[in-house]
Amino acid sequence: MHLSPEAAARAAAKEAERQPLPPHEAKEWVSAKETEDGKMLAEITGTEFEHALSMLRKHDGNMDKAADSILSGASASAPVEMEQGRGRTREELESIANIRQDFAFMFPTPPNHTDDSGGARGRARSADRVIDLTGEDSPPAADTRFRATTRSPDPAWQMVRTNAPAAVAKSEDDQLKEVMQASLHDFVAEELDTVPDDEVVLREDGRPVALRADVPGKAYAALVIQCLFNVPQVRQRCSRLHLNLVDGKIPKAGDEWAMWSLIEMFTALDVGVVTVFTDEPVLDAWGAPMLAQGDSVGQLSKLFLAEVALGVQSDLDNQGVEQVPVVNKLFHFKHCKIHSPATGPPQQISELDTGHVVTIDTNPESPPNELVARLSQTLNTYHDDGSSDHQLIQEPSEMVTFHINVNPLSSTTGGPSPEPFVFPKSIYMDQFLAENLDLANETRASQRQIQNDLEVLRAKKQTITRFEVCFVFGVFILLSLADCDVFEDLRGGIDYYENIALSDTPERLAQLKTTATKLKNILRKFEAEVAEIDEQIASLQTELDGLFDNPELQCHPYDLRSVLVHTGLPGRKHIYSYVHDKGVWWKIVDYTVTEVSEEVVLSDPAGLHLGAGPYMLMYSRRQSDAKLREPVSWPPGFIVRFSFFLLLLLLLSSNV
Structure with missing residues (x-):
């Protein structure tokens, strides 16, 4: 029978394993094994290596008995019989048992022995026997001897914990479900939350008062009321409203009750002496619905704002507050659709x-994600035949609110990172007024032309500076596509011909210099072209940025007053507001009020990757600093209630 070389080698290795080791190899193996066991025994028992090795030799390599002897305090010279017959205390037995349990895999397991004696005598002897955890009463088991092997170590036979729980891989969907479930648990837990007593303190630093709903499901409505109060025109005009009595009493239902509760809350937010108010009547009076799971915070806030705006504007119109002097309405603007052939x-x-x-529809994956650009796209439609349609404002209002409706992300993985929604601290509404239609259309035509020129220049620069290299297998199968930098490759080629390439002959050296010079000329030419393109792009970009800096289109400035933000997660602490008061921006989260910078307000990335973020922006017509700081006159009864009574209550509680 003829064997291949590989089969013959395997057969020879197996045959070698069956043969006993030569005497000198066996002695070396026993010595190495004894040293290894001695070190392990010394580490387990905490004794010196020499003592552990002597005890191991005394018990013929039995680590079980050697460990017992060391822990019992026996010396290496004491007879084995005396050591085995020595009685142990309970503490020693427990120590030995613990060591056996922790290092059971290192000790041989003694075989089970059955008591062969029959009758009552045998059963009595079994009943009287004391359970010995050391196993010394059991006859010694025959020691197993091993020999060295010539096989290579198998990685499959590695020492691993057999009782360790297996790690179960979780998909992205499972992880997302766990995060959502945890968030829902947090949302349920917040249903029972209350404001800590130490948070209700005296108002300091002129910071705004936080308005907190009694239940988390109406926190969005409390934020709308809070943000409305921080619009100067809302405070100024609502303070001039006359509250009506019903049958000589304060109303407890209907539209009159809603207006009473709103003015009462505005008074509390203005002259209150504490840092937070928890109020439910004003939200109930205006019919604020509960925010249910799956509801849009922005959409529900928009509907609630519509109720408040309609009620307040109706009272302002009925009482003639906005007629003397003649001014624009607070909330309502008039608009129409105009076709321009x-x-x-x-x-x-x-x-x-x-x-x-x-309402402004936005998409984090589709730029430009900026308020004015999106507003222009929403209100203006240009056709290929040169005509256009426009939604234009005929009569502007003192206040304008933008509802930001974020379209869901198309995918959770891959693609470019979503862009945050950008909004300015001031906006000019002139380009959206019907009276400026012709001028606005001319400006937008110039804008589109400049944008097209910029696209052409950027494409030309891309052609010069970048190129793609395709690596294919065969004819049709594409393996990879590489985007390369032309300038980087040219510089690399120049460096190769000047410093790396072999120049062993004068002819070869001259050829290398000629090639390097040609590459340098090409590089300088491309760099000059790119520099010229960059100058043109910068010039056009400057012109584009200043297109609407026309005095005729800057007669109606509106400043940002309030921003409402949603992080994308449920719970009252995941919706908050930024309000501008007396030249300072404040962040209001639940019952906490913190001063922030304008940069934080305009660049908050919260909710970007969850299809959320800023969902409502409140702008109002620009006013002078003197006008903004003018005090307003609230009903005297409300002022007394929220200034003196609460202060007296706090003083009394502090003296208790």
């Missing part, structure tokens, strides 16, 4: 309508 005058194609909130 390619030739001829514009035509109004819809009746005037009233609005107070403008």
Whole structure:
């Protein structure tokens, strides 16, 4: 029978394993094994290596008995019989048992022995026997001897814990479900939360008062009321409203009750002496619905704001507050749709309508994600035939609110990172007024032309500076696609021809210098072209940025007053607001009020990767600093209640 070389080698190795080791190899193996066992025994028992080795030799390599002897305090010279017959205390037995349990895998397991004696005598002897954890009463088991092997170590036979729980891989969906479930648990836990007593303190530093709903499901409505109060025009005009009595009494239901509760809360937020108010009547009076699971915080806030704006504007109109002097309405602006043909005058194609909130659809994956650009796209539509349609404002209001509706992300993995929604601290509404339609259209036409020129220049620069290299297998199968830098490759080639390439002959050296010179000329030419393109791009970008810096389009400035933000998670602590008061920005989260910078307000990334973020922006017409700091007059009864009574209550509670 003929064997291959590999089969013959394996057969020879197996045959070698069956043969006993030569005497000198066996002696070396026993010595190494004894040293290894001695070190292990010394480490386990905490004794010196020499003592452990002598005890191991005394018991013929039995680590079990050697460990017992060391722990019992026996010496290496004492007879084995005397050591085995020595009685042990309970503490010693427990120590030995613990060592056996912790290092059971290092000791041989003694075989089980059955008592062969029959009858009552045998059973009595079994019943009287004391359980010995040391196993010394059992006859010594025959020691197993091993020999060295010539096999290579198998990585499959590694020492691993057999009682360790197996790690179960979790998919991204499972992990996302766990995060959502934990968030829902937090949301449920917040249903029972209360404001700590030490948080209700005297108001300091002129910071705003936090308005907190009694239940988390109405926290969004409390934020809307809070943000409305921080709009100067809202405070100024609502303070001039006259509250009506019903049958000579304070109303407890209906529209009158809603207006009473709102003015009462505005008074508390203005002259209150404590840092937080928890109030439910004002939210109930205006019919604020509970935020249920799956509801849109922004959409529900928009509907609640519509109720408040309609009620307040109705009272302002009925009482003639905005007639003397003649001013724009607080909430409501009038708008219509206008069609501008390619030739001829514009035509109004819809009746005037009233609005107070403008909805802006955004997409973090589709730039530009900026308020003015998105607003222009929403209100203006340009057709290929040169005509256009516009939603324009005929009569502006003192306040305008933008509802930011964020479209869901198309995918959770891959693709470019989502862009945050950007909004300015001031906005000019002139380009969206019907009276400026022609000027605004001319400006937007210039804007589109400059944007097209910029795209052409950037594409030209891309062609010069970048190129793609395809690596294919065969003819049709594409393996990889590499985007390369032209300048980097040219510099690398120049360096190769000047410093790396072999130049062993004068002819070869001259050829290398010629090639390097050509590459340098090409590089200088490309660099000059790119520099010229960069200058053109910078010039066009400057012109583009200043297109609307036209005095004729800057007559209606509106400043940012409040921002409402949602992180994308449930719970009252995951919706908060930024409010501007007396030149300072404040962040209000639940019952805490913190001063922040303007940069934080304009660049808060919260909710970006969860399809959330800022969902409502409140702007109002710009006013002078003197006008902003003018005090307003609230009903005297409310002032007394929220200034003196609460202060007296705090003083009394502090003296108790």
